[in-house]
Amino acid sequence: xxxxSKKEEKVVIFSPMQGVVTYKxxxxxxxxxxxxxxxxxxxxxxxxxxxxxxxxxxxxxxxDVIKLNAITQFVIAQEIFVTFKNxxxxxxAKAKRGKALYDxxxxxxxxLTCELTDQFERIESGNGMLITSCKWNEIxxxxxxxxxxxKGGS
Numbered sequence: 473x474x475x476x477s478k479k480e481e482k483v484v485i486f487s488p489m490q491g492v493v494t495y496k497x498x499x500x501x502x503x504x505x506x507x508x509x510x511x512x513x514x515x516x517x518x519x520x521x522x523x524x525x526x527x528x529x530x531x532x533x534x535x536d537v538i539k540l541n542a543i544t545q546f547v548i549a550q551e552i553f554v555t556f557k558n559x560x561x562x563x564x565a566k567a568k569r570g571k572a573l574y575d576x577x578x579x580x581x582x583x584l585t586c587e588l589t590d591q592f593e594r595i596e597s598g599n600g601m602l603i604t605s606c607k608w609n610e611i612x613x614x615x616x617x618x619x620x621x622x623k624g625g626s
Contacts, residue, residue: 483537492527503527504522516549531552550576556588565602
């Protein structure tokens with residue numbers, strides 16, 4: 473098999489994500505969250521969800537079947553912006569390099585909270601850099617991320 477032979481593979485472009493968006497500690501009811509994903513062209517895809525009365529939101533999984541060869545680098549540009557009170561807040565920017573479910577955070581995020589007034593923090597990981605204002609309670613590999621923050625990752 474050649475290095476240039478392409479093989480079809482099912483990949484996770486964005487894992488399912490549930491969380492709460494807040495503004496000054498209170499639920500950001502009605503906030504519009506827009507997810508922007510790019511992986512195969514400059515246009516990419518966009519979708520939006522609206523936070524409920526408790527600030528809760530949910531993005532569904534995005535998967536695709538793509539052709540990769542041995543020398544292709546898999547990278548997905550992920551961004552989430554929140555529009556609330558006529559202002560746009562970035563809450564998530566990720567260069568996802570893993571193809572599997574929940575590769576974004578080395579495991580399933582539980583207790584994801586995104587405070588719009590918090591600053592972005594840069595978190596280094598083995599599967600791509602994450603810049604976020606979100607926090608999460610329990611996650612496989614969380615100690616790694618907390619250590620990255622403590623070492624000046626912000």
